[in-house]
Amino acid sequence: MNPASRFARAAASAAGDAELAAILRRNLATYDQAVAAGRGRFLDWEAARRRAQAVKRDAIAHLDRYLEEFERRITARGAVVHWAADAAAARAVILALAARHGVRQVVKSKSMVSEEIHLREAFEQAGIAALETDLGEYIVQLRNEPPYHIVTPAMHLRREHIAALFHQRLGTPASETSPEALVRAARREMRQRFVSAGMGVTGANFLIADHGLVAITENEGNARLCYSLPPVQVVLTGIEKLLPRLDDLALFWPLLATAGTGQPITCYSSLLGGPRRENEPDGPRELHIVLLDNGRSRVLADAAQRELLHCIRCGACLNACPVFQTVGGHAYATTYPGPIGAALTPLLRGPAYDHLAYATSLCGACAEVCPVRIEIHHQLLRDRGHAAAARRRGWSERLEIAALAWAAARPRRFERAGRWARALLRRRPDAVDGTRLDLLRPWTRYRQAPPPPPQAFREWWRRRAAGPAAPPPEKNA
């Protein structure tokens, strides 16, 4: 099945799932409440967004310089920076490192870029066990599923689902369904794996150019364990994560936390400057940073879509989107779901994902909540235009557009054609209904078109101008 039909089928199935809808609704209600309170802590949320947008615009416009500055500074402290033009190169670099160190076990903290390059599958094929240690990611890994949401991977599950999963896979008592007990069980299960892992893999939320630092944001402490215990650490991240200055984090840390979860700042905001130093008791002997392009420079090349690279992956646009709320995260079958994913995926993966330009109501809720003010709905509308231009039109559509163009060319002609159409529809309401001539077919398949009005707006307007108190044309009269 092609991605478009798969999406349509998965979306229809999710949209009819009342239990799922209830889970998502509850989850999002909690989120909305927390974010409203979080935004209230900003003196001026809108000013903060505008400043963040300006900072990202600067970072992206000078991306080459900032990347080189970042590389120079962190390399000076003993880290190794690798560049990867595509997913295959990034996998090759990381697998070569694992092979060189004889790594059998890897602990991973949350990284959407690792999902993008299918790193866990690549490890598994190489005979290396890779464990997702973020609780949500751990749960979906046990279920053999991709994450449901950028920030909340197990958003689609209730505690009973997780309890049943843990009972089956970890042997916990089936009756233990309290979140506290489930968190304890997962923590116990993963502790030994942290200690014995030969490699820790993390993502990066930001790369800081002026001091050469990797910034990682989290709440659980699993990323901290991933960069503290294993002897080799790999940071896998996209080239767009740059911020010019360390000082910028005074804005971006609270902004990301607020938009992501409503927290004033996440529990652990870490900065890594290099591998373990001589006088330090622990930390990785080697720190490798993999900078991934994988289509990002292509997005960068188009001035109109460049701002998509400003995204800080907070997930706010997913939560605000009526389409995401209805079809959920898995229906998209993309690494990045929701509005930002719908806008980015066709650019990163090609025209097989053009249908995602239609996975939007273009309402703009995504742009309104975006902490870096990306106009996501405009991007989607543009993508839709590209998709429509690239599509081959059928004979009926071409005929109708030609007829419309002919009719609309002159006002008299337009009026007369409208009269004919209304007369036809009054006599034979189902004349075009459901046929190839029906322009509104995707809509009328599920709904009945309203009967045509007795007179056109233009006729009513003329009569109103002539006599004083003509009533407006009755809708559906």
Next chain:
Amino acid sequence: MSRREYETRAAVHPARERERVLDAIRAALRPRPEAPAAAAAPADALCALPAPGDAALRRFLAECAANCTEVILVRSPAEADTALAQILAPVEGGFYAQDAPELRRLLAPWAGRTLWSNAGACDAERAAGLTLAEALIAQTGSIVVSAACGGRAGSVLPDLHIVVARASQLAPSLAATLSALGPAFERASMACVITGPSRTADIEKLLVLGAHGPRRLVLLLRLDA
């Protein structure tokens, strides 16, 4: 993605790959877009700053209460000893501590149970980790530690993290703290802004403390000079 794709590009030439990515970026940015360097965010972008002095401490304590950091105010070394004894009395197992004179003095009664950071790394058996702090942040109720505070694991692996700090270390804002933190990376490989004990809300958005890191975060805050 097909399974076969994972196996392609067995070898990557590092220098060539670097030029490939950088060239693609440079080409994409030609002509260079207009984007002046944005001014740094003002320190109070997040929220109003506390007034200097007493107000900063009040703000810090309120933020700590909200993020579940337990703060114990002590006014003398003797009070610190008593407070620490109370915290550690019910704790079973060994401790890990940053090798610092102040912690050596405080932990003297438990010297036999303590592994010092100059003697090795913190292991998973340690029940409590004791460190000093690089700074405290009033605006967010945060404690900043670095690898110079006894390494990396000592403040995240044990169930209980105890921080000993002084009120004079209190910075008003996150912005002020970050400006001062830059040079720290020339002597420590890692720094972390800690805001409360470890937590998760991955199950039904319900808050649970002690996900992977400490379940309890206790700050012994010395008000004496």
